[in-house]
Amino acid sequence: MQNEVPLEQLHFSQYLLDQLCRRRVISRVYDSEALESCDPTWNQCDLCADRLASTLAILLG
Structure with missing residues (x-):
């Protein structure tokens, strides 16, 4: 099957297109875990950091 996308390419595309957490x-x-966001004890990925900053801006108003 020549039209199949290599698994690594598929995973990388999913990584780039994810909207919740890198x-x-x-x-x-x-x-084999489905995270919704970075653990609070980790350095936040760009998506989680942006979401946290937006949440804090709303809360601190």
């Missing part, structure tokens, strides 16, 4: 695809592939 670690989601990595965690799903390597740890």
Whole structure:
């Protein structure tokens, strides 16, 4: 099958297109876990950091 996308390319595309957390695809592939966001004890990925900043801006108003 020549039209199949290599698995690594598929995972990388999912990583780039994810809208919740950059670690989601990595965690799903390597740890079989579906994260919704970065753990609070980790450095936040760009998506989680932006969401946290937006939430704090709303709360602190």
